[in-house]
Structures are given as C-alpha cells and as structure tokens.
Amino acid sequence: MSDEAPAERPELAAQFYRLSRALIAAEEPLLAARGIGMWEYVVLLALGSAGAPTQLELSRITGRDKTRLIGNLDALEVAGLVVRTPDPADRRARQVRITVAGRRVTSSCRSAIRRLDDDLMAGIPPADAEVFRRVLATLVTAAEVVGRSPSEAVPGRGAPAEGRKQ
Amino acid sequence: MSDEAPAERPELAAQFYRLSRALIAAEEPLLAARGIGMWEYVVLLALGSAGAPTQLELSRITGRDKTRLIGNLDALEVAGLVVRTPDPADRRARQVRITVAGRRVTSSCRSAIRRLDDDLMAGIPPADAEVFRRVLATLVTAAEVVGRSPSEAVPGRGAPAEGRKQ
DNA sequence: TATTGTTATACTCTATAACTATA
DNA sequence: TATAGTTATAGAGTATAACAATA
Numbered sequence: 172m173s174d175e176a177p178a179e180r181p182e183l184a185a186q187f188y189r190l191s192r193a194l195i196a197a198e199e200p201l202l203a204a205r206g207i208g209m210w211e212y213v214v215l216l217a218l219g220s221a222g223a224p225t226q227l228e229l230s231r232i233t234g235r236d237k238t239r240l241i242g243n244l245d246a247l248e249v250a251g252l253v254v255r256t257p258d259p260a261d262r263r264a265r266q267v268r269i270t271v272a273g274r275r276v277t278s279s280c281r282s283a284i285r286r287l288d289d290d291l292m293a294g295i296p297p298a299d300a301e302v303f304r305r306v307l308a309t310l311v312t313a314a315e316v317v318g319r320s321p322s323e324a325v326p327g328r329g330a331p332a333e334g335r336k337q
Numbered sequence: 338m339s340d341e342a343p344a345e346r347p348e349l350a351a352q353f354y355r356l357s358r359a360l361i362a363a364e365e366p367l368l369a370a371r372g373i374g375m376w377e378y379v380v381l382l383a384l385g386s387a388g389a390p391t392q393l394e395l396s397r398i399t400g401r402d403k404t405r406l407i408g409n410l411d412a413l414e415v416a417g418l419v420v421r422t423p424d425p426a427d428r429r430a431r432q433v434r435i436t437v438a439g440r441r442v443t444s445s446c447r448s449a450i451r452r453l454d455d456d457l458m459a460g461i462p463p464a465d466a467e468v469f470r471r472v473l474a475t476l477v478t479a480a481e482v483v484g485r486s487p488s489e490a491v492p493g494r495g496a497p498a499e500g501r502k503q
Numbered sequence: 504t505a506t507t508g509t510t511a512t513a514c515t516c517t518a519t520a521a522c523t524a525t526a
Numbered sequence: 527t528a529t530a531g532t533t534a535t536a537g538a539g540t541a542t543a544a545c546a547a548t549a
Contacts, residue, residue, distance in 0.1 A: 263530045
C-alpha cells in the first residue's frame with residue numbers, strides 16, 4: 172500500500188493513444204494524396220479480402236456504423252473505387268465490390284503506410300521488433316475482453332457517481 | 338519488388354488505435370466511479386508532478402487546448418481536487434495546485450489503471466513484456482517525428498488532391 | 504500593443520431516430 | 527412486422543475567434 176515510489180511506469184493507454192494519433196496524422200496526407208480518407212481506406216482494405224458483402228455485412232466487418240459507412244461508399248463509388256449493385260437475392264440489399272482501380276489505390280496506400288511503419292520501427296533491433304509485433308498482436312486480441320474482467324468492479328462507495336456533466 | 342504475397346503484416350496504426358480505444362473505454366468507468374473524466378485525470382497526473390503551473394503552462398504540459406482545459410479545471414475545482422489562486426507575480430494568471438483530495442483520487446485512479454494494464458499483459462511472458470515496454474517507450478518518443486521524414490512526399494501526380502469533401 | 508483567462512461561435516464526428524422500399 | 531439502406535436531427539468534441547483584465 173505504501174507506494175511512495177510510483178515506479179514511474181507509463182500507462183499503456185496513454186502510450187497507445189499518442190502512437191495512434193501520431194501515426195494516423197502522418198498517414199492522412201498520404202491517403203489524401205491518393206484521394207481517400209482514413210475510413211475509406213479501411214473500407215477498401217476490408218473489401219480486398221471479402222468477396223461482395225452487403226453494406227450491413229461490411230458495417231459489421233469494419234466495425235463502422237452503417238449510417239456513416241454510406242458517405243464513405245458514396246465517395247468511393249463516385250471515385251470509381253467500388254461499385255454497388257443490387258443483391259439479386261434480396262432487392263433491399265446492395266452488394267459492394269472493389270474495382271480494379273480500387274485495388275490499385277489500396278495497394279498504393281498500403282505500400283506508403285508500410286513505409287511509414289518501417290520508418291517508425293527503423294531504430295529497433297530486429298529481434299526486439301519481432302517480439303514487439305508478436306506481443307502487440309496478442310494484446311490486440313486480448314483488448315477486446317479487457318475491462319470485462321472482474322479485477323475491479325467499483326471502488327468503495329456504492330454510488331456510481333454517474334451524472335457527471337464535465 | 339514482386340511482393341505477390343502481401344505478408345499480411347498488420348498495420349501499426351490500426352493496432353494502436355484499437356488498443357487505445359479498448360483501454361480508454363475500459364478505464365472510463367473506473368475514472369467515472371471516482372468522479373472524474375479521462376482528461377481530468379490527465380490534468381491531475383500532470384499536476385502531481387508539476388508544482389503550481391499557470392493554466393497556460395498546464396495547457397502546454399498536457400497538450401490540451403487552453404480553452405478546453407477550463408471546463409476540466411472548473412469541474413476539478415468544484416470537486417475540491419484542485420485550487421486556482423491568482424499568481425502574485427502576474428495578476429492575469431492563475432496558479433493551479435492539486436489538493437490532498439486530488440492526490441488521493443489520482444492515486445486511486447492510477448492503481449485501478451495499473452491493475453487494468455496488468456490484466457491486459459497477464460498472458461505475456463515477463464521477458465517479452467519487458468522488451469515490449471521498452472520498444473513501446475522508444476516508439477512513443479520516435480512517433481513525434483514520424484511523417485516528417487522524407488521517406489515519401491507525395492505520389493506521382495503533383496496535385497495534392499486537396500479539396501475532398503467526403 | 505501583447506498576454507491570460509474566459510466566453511462564444513462554428514465545424515467535425517458521432518449516435519440515434521425517423522423514413523422508404525422491400526421482405 | 528421486420529429488415530437494408532438512406533436521411534435527418536441532436537449531441538459530444540474540437541478549433542478558432544472574440545472579449546475583459548492586466549501587463
């Protein structure tokens with residue numbers, strides 16, 4: 172209990188937050204130069220693997236809300252990077268497919284981002300980098316569950332102090 | 338050059354983004370149960386180390402905009418976790434100091450977050466975890482500069498494709 | 504005139520609820 | 527009635543500009 176020396180270990184959330192912000196800020200101009208935004212790139216990436224998902228399926232794949240996906244698909248479609256065709260089995264749904272131009276843009280973006288990642292990792296010894304990437308991948312999957320663990324529910328007093336207005 | 342097999346290496350930004358989102362989402366209820374929000378915790382943490390900075394200095398320390406800092410300081414002050422006193426040397430400025438109650442809340446939050454971090458890292462072998470934390474700290478400092486490196490300026494065509502409306 | 508803290512305004516992003524057309 | 531896609535509305539977060547008190 173007498174943690175007089177706080178050990179000064181940095182908090183993971185703060186570190187991940189800074190890193191993601193810095194990387195995304197660095198990637199955005201690279202994507203913009205190729206005519207797309209961050210979320211449109213995410214959509215293109217997902218479409219590169221999936222076959223011809225419906226918009227709702229695509230929403231679930233990317234984790235992006237279906238209503239916000241629409242604007243991205245609109246932009247991608249007018250840019251000729253995806254096509255939306257009515258689902259023959261269900262005329263309410265629309266199947267989304269990536270085009271050849273879409274694959275080309277995706278590949279170009281991926282290369283640029285890969286280069287950025289390599290720049291960031293440039294100073295890390297290869298052995299350490301490999302450990303880092305392996306642990307990172309493990310944490311990403313583990314993070315889905317964190318917080319649901321019963322390590323701590325709420326502190327002493329019962330009132331959840333809900334109504335903060337900030 | 339013939340990278341036919343994309344090697345499937347995940348992108349760092351996506352991984353950091355997911356991790357920070359998951360961790361922050363898990364931390365928010367812990368902080369809320371103690372009566373503060375994420376940014377107020379950041380402010381309290383900064384005040385724990387700094388002596389009695391002025392609001393503008395605190396803005397620079399935390400990286401938070403000075404106008405948005407105000408709401409956080411208001412909330413922290415009515416909660417009795419910080420006090421604002423006029424700077425005797427410059428009557429325009431106000432010095433911000435953390436209170437004893439503020440230190441108590443900070444410590445409680447830090448323990449809870451430390452516990453969350455430990456939960457996340459629970460499955461990682463200690464040796465790997467140590468490497469991971471060391472590399473992570475290195476990357477955080479390196480990330481400040483990434484993107485400013487000349488690894489790639491803009492792709493083929495000169496027009497920066499600026500006016501995207503999304 | 505410049506600066507500190509503050510307030511006000513606008514703009515983006517997000518979340519939720521309605522609406523249409525199909526089923 | 528329920529669902530896929532769309533649109534509209536409201537909220538949170540952010541950025542910028544304006545303002546009062548002081549330097």
